[in-house]
Amino acid sequence: MSTSPLPQTDTGATVQQPPTLGFVYTVVESPRPGLCTTWLQQLARGDQVHVYPRVTSHFHAPDSADASFVMVCAGSGIGPFLGFLEHRKLMGVKGGFAWLVFGCRNKGKDDLHAEKLQNFQQEGYLSKLSIAYSRDEDNNGVKYVQHIIQSEAASVRKLILEDRADVFVCGDAKNMGKSVHDAFVEVLSE
Numbered sequence: 001m002s003t004s005p006l007p008q009t010d011t012g013a014t015v016q017q018p019p020t021l022g023f024v025y026t027v028v029e030s031p032r033p034g035l036c037t038t039w040l041q042q043l044a045r046g047d048q049v050h051v052y053p054r055v056t057s058h059f060h061a062p063d064s065a066d067a068s069f070v071m072v073c074a075g076s077g078i079g080p081f082l083g084f085l086e087h088r089k090l091m092g093v094k095g096g097f098a099w100l101v102f103g104c105r106n107k108g109k110d111d112l113h114a115e116k117l118q119n120f121q122q123e124g125y126l127s128k129l130s131i132a133y134s135r136d137e138d139n140n141g142v143k144y145v146q147h148i149i150q151s152e153a154a155s156v157r158k159l160i161l162e163d164r165a166d167v168f169v170c171g172d173a174k175n176m177g178k179s180v181h182d183a184f185v186e187v188l189s190e
Contacts, residue, residue, distance in 0.1 A: 059168065061087045066095040068165035070156070072145050072180050074103035074132075077171030078113060084168075085120045094124040097159060103132040103145040103176075145176065146183035153187040160188065 043049070061084040062069050071081040081100055088098065100117065104110035111131060120126035130148045142148055149156055159165040169180050 060084075062096070062166055064096070065091075065093045068097040068159055068163045070099045070101065070159060070165055070167045072101045072149070072167070072169045072171075074145055074171045074176050075110075077176075078102055080170050081168070082113060082116070085117075085125055088125040089120065089123065097127045097163065097165065098125065099128040099130070099155075099159070099165075100126055101130045101132075101145050101148050103134060103148075105133065105135040107131075107133045107136055144179065146179040149180065149183040149187060153190060156184070156187050157190070160184075 059080065069084075071084065073081055078100075081102075085098070085100075088094070102111075102117070111133075114131075117126060117129050121129050130152070132142045132145050132148055134143050142151060160167065167184065169177055171177065
């Protein structure tokens with residue numbers, strides 16, 4: 001089967017030895033199966049996959065060990081942020097404030113990286129973890145990642161305006177990205 005390249009973001013840390021490549025993807029089954037994810041799901045150990053690296057100069061973990069940053073994502077958008085946190089761990093960086101705002105549908109079903117994230121937090125590489133479960137009933141009024149940003153307005157303002165935190169957003173640019181942008185504009189305009 002011949003397909004066009006599908007951009008993915010590596011979840012590995014740039015300093016990892018030996019170098020590894022990892023990525024997160026969501027298997028799409030409805031309304032129709034996704035072409036690439038269905039193909040990936042059918043791969044067996046030892047199958048070869050052609051990878052064409054595309055380097056970005058602006059989307060990487062902050063260089064400074066004291067840098068504060070906010071990572072916002074939903075679903076498989078968590079991929080690069082796993083790499084950011086792994087990078088911090090490999091470099092022994094616990095300075096600054098690293099906050100992950102993550103969204104998925106159901107607790108215990110879609111939060112596949114919860115244990116890894118909790119470990120990063122317990123070890124001091126992730127300062128704060130906030131998760132929005134969009135399909136769970138008991139979510140304290142928080143359904144999506146933008147609701148966390150709004151409900152944590154004072155912390156967001158302090159991090160960005162006083163601590164000069166960088167903000168990284170990864171995921172659906174059409175819907176989630178716009179809603180997250182609007183939430184940041186609202187919070188920073190107060």
